[in-house]
Amino acid sequence: MVASLLLPTCAFAAETLTLTGVMTGADHQTYREVPFRVPAGTTAVTVQFSYTGKDERSVIDLGLRDPQRLRGWSGGNKSRFTLTETWATPSYLPGPLPAGEWKLILGVPNLRKDARAEYTATITLDDSPVFHGFAEAPLKAGPGWYRGDLHVHTQHSDGGCPSQTGRRVPCPTFRTLDAAVARGLDFVAVTDHNTPSHFQDLAELQGAYDALVVIPGREITTFQGHANVLGMTAPLDFQLGGPRAPDVAAILNQVDKAGGLFSINHPGLPSGEACMGCGWTAKTDDARVPAIEVVNGVGATGPLSGIPFWEKRLSAGHRVTAVGGSDNHDASLAGLRGVGTPATVVRADNLSQDAILAAIRAGHVFVDTQGTRDRLLDVTARAGGVTAGMGDVLALEKGALVRLHIKVKGAAGGQIVVRSDEPKFVPPPIPIDSADLTTDVAFGVDGKRHWVRVDVLGPDGALWLLGNPIYLR
Template identity: 35%
Template sequence: MTAIRGAWTLDDRIRGPVREVPVELPPGTAAVTVRLSYDRSAGTLDLGCSGPGGFRGWSGGARSEFTIGPMWATPGYLPGEIEPGVWSVLLGLYRVPAEGLPYEISVIPHRRPPAMPRDHPVAGVRVPRVQHREPAASRRGLPGLEGLRWLAGDLHAHTTHSDGSLGVHELACLAADRGLDFLAVTDHNTVSHHAELAAASALAGLLLVPGQEVTTDLGHANAYGDIGWVDFRTGPDEWAKTVRERGGVLSVNHPVAVDCAWRHPWAAERPRVAELWHWSWWDRTWGAPLAWGQAWAEDVVVVGGGDFHRPEEGHPPGAPTTWVLADPAAGAEGVVAAVAEGRTAVSAAPDGPLLLRHGDEFLAIDADGLVLWGPETRAVVRGERAAFPAGPGTHRLETPANEVMALCT
């Protein structure tokens, strides 16, 4: 075992939020365990790892220990052969007090791979009983359009591969039971969960969209698509370039959400997609998210994110619900393409009032008495289903008290 001790200072954090601590692993190492110890009441250190062959995982502040072996790894990390040579323990200096934060890293090489923990996701899936509901679009009688149909889902959720409490299979079953058609799994700064998506999707009967939440001190962004890992250490201009070149979509997350608000500068062209409706927008008479979106881009594509982490928080997947007009035969790629092309809408829940841009019309569903607002539109909705000529820009349904009930790109 190798023990590395030190102390991070506030100056260290200012100079760079992610630091690399080199560790040499000798030939013949079959697996490695890393343990991080520090006073969690005094600060917060994020944890990750890279090897000679590249990035191997990230668990942020959710874990203080991980193991990587040839056949299995702690959720958040990628299994595979342990290359001999210099590895780096990645430490994110998320919160460092003025007096400094002492730490200790223990590195334990294994000559034989340790046994897989009994509660590891690969060792056996523990899932709730699923009572599959009819897909939201058919349940609500929503029309199709030129071979496309409306799908209800959530574009932001976490599992045990980062700081969530449910495994991928458990989360998929929970989302299916909510009546969702798709769910993007967006664990922080890792893609280790992608290996479980196909099996969990088949089990739960809904589309699981590969994603990752690129997470930094100055803001978060979701990268959608099977595009490989995006290096969160480089900056948003590089994220956008990487995601675009690999055929994915980048979304700015919860841009006005307390300490996770978007504060990154942007030198190149801004991405159009923005998670304006985040679960934390609990007072929807507060206009800051819409004002931010209007200032961000004239053609902003509005999406929502439940940002699910654990059931006890009280906001399940689909709160809010993002709707996409997609090719149902295209699977997860169809969902990503619909977001990229701006065929989106957001409602408070799968069965909440809904506003859709459907061809040349707006369709207001279950919205009797609400007010349709847009750059050039003012109308009161009469009846449970109403149609209006579609105008340019983001539109919304509000109560007479100005509470936002639905958004439409």
């Protein structure tokens, strides 16, 4: 066997090594280890492998060693694999990525006496903590409204469900994904308390759930409140008030560095022995918080709702997106207690982790409190030839006329309610007398900073759909 190492090239935060070589008949039923170096600070090692000679039934199997141990063996079943500290492609072990000499193991179970097989191994060494999702490409192309649940628990924290014989046992992760599929969701964030241990499950399961974006999450559970961190797999120190995370800013710094999304959970809940640290009391720079879970489970309204907490921050001038999450702890439950109630519905460029989180940051979101499959709320504001949607900013001069264009589907018998920090912008409720209603509301502005948004209520006044604001500046 002849091997060569091409000089590395850099692309963004990644270093790429190319290992090439030739196997001959003399390598039949032998193993070879091809060395390469991993620098300190590497966060992911990805191997892409190919070889010639398959038409002559040549076979080259793969494995990998780090400086201390065997990290895995995939044989001939994978041509690409990734290892990180918290997850790895099945066949390989997650864990620290020590600097030093690693070895790509090549096993040759078959190579004919006169055959020749040329191989190429492209090794990408990434030093960025940013994670773009377990799926390598969007699961659906093109913009659309995508429905999901941003808050569920499994056996990796306190999620439980019935076993085969009916005993309550820690609930396997796949049960939650099955429940999300049964509910018609497009994405689900698995947010076990503080731990990254479920990321390996998600890495293994994403390929089998190829119409459901599986987002890694953690519910950071502190003595001063709970918050979801979505879309990052890098290690995270969560011990708020201790030396590892002395304040919320220290946690936010880690999240921002890794490209994650931070969302305060159920801020309206009380804190005490019944729910330790559930309400949000931590000192926080609200300008750094991109999202708040205003609907937790069926608690859309009433004294435990997160809506007043959120609207107080809107009126203080902050742009923050309202989301919802079921906080489901038992994947066997259905209906209003199941995965997908409520659903967070996002207008995203495609069905991928990056696009979903970008839509949440932008505020292109409404919350379907009952987790239906088809209810829709789409709101735009237009003035002076400029149009803005939910989450967007509309720049206005004093006296400008704003026209809200409201589209509602699947809510016949309900009513549209406009909400704002300025009562003059709020018309009387508008009855919804058809399954597909479009209506306009117009008002003049005073040139000051305001927000305006739209909700849909049921006949009994229950909140069905909660819209995010359009910001008037």
